[in-house]
Amino acid sequence: MRRKLLLLSTAVCAGLPLSALSDDKPVETYQPWAAKNKTIQEPLGGLKGDAARGRKLAIDGGKGNCLACHIMPVPEEEFHGEIGPPLTKIGKRFDEAKLRMRIVNIQTIIPDSLMPPFYKNPAELNRVAEKYKGRTILTAQEVEDVVAYLMTLK
Amino acid sequence: MKLNSTILVSAGFAALCACAGAIAGEVFSGYTLLQQATKDMQDDDFMNPGMAAVAKGAALFSAQGKKAVSCASCHGEGGKKLDPKRIAQYPVLDAKTKRPVTLQQRILNEWAEQLGNAPLKYESEDALALETFVRNLARGQVVNVQIDGAMAPFYEQGQKLYEMRAGQLNMACNLCHDNFPKQKLRAQVLSQGQTNGFPLYRLADGMVIGTQTRINQCYKSVRAEQQPYGSEEFALMELYMNGRGNGLKIETPAVRF
Numbered sequence: 001m002r003r004k005l006l007l008l009s010t011a012v013c014a015g016l017p018l019s020a021l022s023d024d025k026p027v028e029t030y031q032p033w034a035a036k037n038k039t040i041q042e043p044l045g046g047l048k049g050d051a052a053r054g055r056k057l058a059i060d061g062g063k064g065n066c067l068a069c070h071i072m073p074v075p076e077e078e079f080h081g082e083i084g085p086p087l088t089k090i091g092k093r094f095d096e097a098k099l100r101m102r103i104v105n106i107q108t109i110i111p112d113s114l115m116p117p118f119y120k121n122p123a124e125l126n127r128v129a130e131k132y133k134g135r136t137i138l139t140a141q142e143v144e145d146v147v148a149y150l151m152t153l154k
Numbered sequence: 155m156k157l158n159s160t161i162l163v164s165a166g167f168a169a170l171c172a173c174a175g176a177i178a179g180e181v182f183s184g185y186t187l188l189q190q191a192t193k194d195m196q197d198d199d200f201m202n203p204g205m206a207a208v209a210k211g212a213a214l215f216s217a218q219g220k221k222a223v224s225c226a227s228c229h230g231e232g233g234k235k236l237d238p239k240r241i242a243q244y245p246v247l248d249a250k251t252k253r254p255v256t257l258q259q260r261i262l263n264e265w266a267e268q269l270g271n272a273p274l275k276y277e278s279e280d281a282l283a284l285e286t287f288v289r290n291l292a293r294g295q296v297v298n299v300q301i302d303g304a305m306a307p308f309y310e311q312g313q314k315l316y317e318m319r320a321g322q323l324n325m326a327c328n329l330c331h332d333n334f335p336k337q338k339l340r341a342q343v344l345s346q347g348q349t350n351g352f353p354l355y356r357l358a359d360g361m362v363i364g365t366q367t368r369i370n371q372c373y374k375s376v377r378a379e380q381q382p383y384g385s386e387e388f389a390l391m392e393l394y395m396n397g398r399g400n401g402l403k404i405e406t407p408a409v410r411f
Binding site for chain 1: 321322324326330333334338339374379380
């Protein structure tokens with residue numbers, strides 16, 4: 001606890017955003033999920049998402065980075081990517097269970113998709129850099145936050 | 155709605171092409187995606203910052219090695235006895251090892267064996283300067299890598315690596331560069347991943363970089379392990395990447411973002 005506090009204060013002094021600390025967090029235990037008919041019905045870890053946090057994660061280049069490929073209703077950010085479909089009304093097109101599946105691992109639905117699997121079993125990934133070994137791109141909570149945010153896009 | 159369906163259709167088309175496992179349509183140089191100011195910078199030898207590496211490479215080419223000979227002793231002043239058409243064929247099948255050897259590896263081998271010098275590190279500044287100088291001698295030549303016959307199995311292995319998912323982001327080169335060239339990834343326009351300008355001056359790095367450095371930069375962004383330079387795997391990838399650009403004109407040193 002003391003060490004954590006020390007780290008925190010060092011980061012604040014250095015003017016680093018708190019997100020820079022996220023990689024130093026202990027590795028979250030991967031929680032297996034079950035897919036059914038291209039959906040994941042149950043929230044990961046039974047967690048409840050927060051749409052406001054989800055919006056921040058969706059924009060964050062080191063987290064969701066959705067803007068790299070998708071047009072989104074985020075007017076304060078320039079240069080939205082155009083590789084994937086626009087997410088402007090994605091909450092109308094898909095329900096929560098379908099969105100969760102697509103964020104967790106869209107490659108189970110579209111095998112050739114270049115969209116990263118945000119919550120794939122880390123043991124099934126190939127040649128992951130040391131710093132990211134054993135970790136999912138988003139935590140279970142973060143996935144649920146992004147799902148909650150996307151559900152607001154109607 | 156129209157935009158929506160256009161994107162969906164093009165994504166569907168790209169997915170179809172992905173099954174074929176190669177570039178859809180014509181090969182094109184990353185040059186065509188540059189802004190005019192960057193094209194002008196590349197085209198004018200006095201403005202092209204990559205020409206400094208050519209000059210440095212030229213000096214190394216004529217510098218005497220420990221065995222009191224230089225590259226120029228055999229290959230002529232300024233490399234005038236080197237055949238530009240042969241340079242455009244690299245990677246080629248090495249007569250001794252019966253495996254593909256990259257241009258830079260061939261130069262490094264000669265540097266140590268024929269000149270008796272201390273080995274240069276692959277992708278180091280001097281190694282890149284020598285490669286840039288030699289490749290520049292073939293500027294304007296058409297890339298012409300052998301991809302059939304004895305080279306076919308190596309070419310296929312290179313393609314497999316190019317199409318292998320890697321890193322926490324679980325991406326492969328072809329997923330962007332075969333399927334979505336000319337489309338925007340955030341503010342950046344995706345290229346076809348062609349190598350005809352390498353070694354090239356990358357404005358984002360402020361230096362000349364080689365093909366293998368560029369691959370490692372992509373690996374880093376998909377959070378994959380860095381691969382060792384000069385490895386057999388990288389030679390296979392370079393063979394595939396140069397070969398898939400057969401027909402493009404060599405631009406070394408190109409200027410890119």
